[in-house]
Amino acid sequence: MSFMPVSRTAANVRTMPLAPLKPPPRPRPAALLDLPPDWLGWVADNRLWNCSPESMLETMTASGLNPSTCSAAIEQIEQDPVFQAARRHQQLLRKLESVVGNLQQLWQGDPGYGVIEKRRGVSRDEFIARYVRGCRPVVLTDIAEDWPAMGRWSPADLRERFGHLDVDVQVGRNTDTLFEQHKKKLRQRMKVAAFVDLVVGGGATNDHYLTANDEMMRRPEFLPLLQDIGRMPPICDPALLHTAASFWFGPAGTRTPLHHDTLMLFHTQVVGRKRWRFVSPLQTPLLYNRMGVYSPIDLDAPDFHRYPLLRDAQVLEVVLEPGDTLFLPLGWWHQVSSLELSMSFSYTNFAADVPNQFSYVNPSIGNW
Structure with a gap:
C-alpha cells in the first residue's frame, strides 16, 4: 500500500479563524485583578501543578496578602479564560508524558536494562x-x-x-x-x-x-x-x-x-x-x-x-x-x-553515515 503525499497549499492548510468561535469572555473577576501580577502567575502555576487550595492559601496569607482576596482568586482562577487555555495545553503535554512513560516502561522491561x-x-x-x-x-x-x-x-x-x-x-x-x-x-x-x-x-x-x-x-x-x-x-x-x-x-x-x-x-x-x-x-x-x-x-x-x-x-x-x-x-x-x-x-567524530546533528527546543524558565 502506498500513500500520496499531501500538498500543503492554501486550500488544505488549516488557518486560525478570523472571528472568535465563542462570545468574548467575561471581564476578569475583581479578586484576580486585585492580586499583584507575580502572585497571579504564582496562583496559576500552582493550580497547574495541582497544589491544594488550602496549602496555597496558607502560603499567600503568610506573605501578608488579604485572605479573602486570596481565597477568591484561587477559586476564580479556574474560570479565567487564559488559565483554561493553559489547562488545554496541559492536556496535550500530559499525553506526550504518558507516551514517553509507556515507552520507558517497555525499556525497563528488559531484564538487562538496569546494567x-x-x-x-x-x-x-x-x-x-x-x-x-x-x-x-x-x-x-x-x-x-x-x-x-x-x-x-x-x-x-x-x-x-x-x-x-x-x-x-x-x-x-x-x-x-x-x-x-x-x-x-x-x-x-x-x-x-x-x-x-x-x-x-x-x-x-x-x-x-x-x-x-x-x-x-x-x-x-x-x-x-x-x-x-x-x-x-x-x-x-x-x-x-x-x-x-x-x-x-x-x-x-x-x-x-x-x-x-x-x-x-x-x-x-x-x-x-x-x-x-x-x-x-x-x-x-x-x-x-x-x-x-x-x-x-x-x-x-x-x-x-x-x-x-x-x-x-x-x-x-x-x-x-x-x-x-x-x-x-x-x-x-x-x-x-x-x-x-x-x-x-x-x-564526536562519527562517520558520515551515522547522523549526529540534532535539535532541541530547550526551556528557559529558570528557577520556577
Missing part, C-alpha cells in the same frame, strides 16, 4: 543497531588498549610537554551552585604548569577543572595529544578527530551536574576513575528540566521533598576505569563525578 554493559569486540553493524538506534549506553573495554596515551598521560607529562601554554580553566566553582551554567564567569586563563600544580597539590575538590569548554584540542599546539590516540570505535572517522575532540583534567571531587548533551559521544577514561549516573531521556518529565539542558537535581543527594517526581526515575550507574570507553547515546541524562585525579578524552 550498563561492558563489552569487547562489538561489530559496527551491531553497535549501530543495539546502541545507536537502540539508544542505550555501553562501555567498550578494548578500544584504548593500543593508545599511547594509556602509558604516557600523567600530570607530569602534561606539565613537561605543554606547561608553557595557556589554557582556560574553571576556577571558583565552589562559590556558585550553578557553576556549569555560569561557566563563562568562572573562566580563568593560566599556564598549564600552574594548573597542574594546583590540581596535584590542591587535594579533592570541585573548585577547579579543565573541561571541554576550553576547546584546547582545536589549537595546533596541543595536536601532539592526538598522536597519543590509537584505534577508535567502529562508527568513528579518525580523519575527523582533530575537529571533534575534547580533553578533561581535574582533581578527585570534580562534578558535572545532571544534564543531557545534544549529540552522541564517546568518552575514554585514561587516568583515574569516574562515576557516571544516567537517567533515560524518556524520563525527562521527572527531572524538572526548566533551564536549557540542565536539571536542578543532584543524583548524589536527591531531594525527594522538593522534587517528588524523581522517586519514579530509574538511575543507572557505572564506574569508568582507565582504558574504558563510554558511549553516551542521544539524550541520556548524566551526572559525572571524579573519584580520583582524572584525565579523560571525549570525541
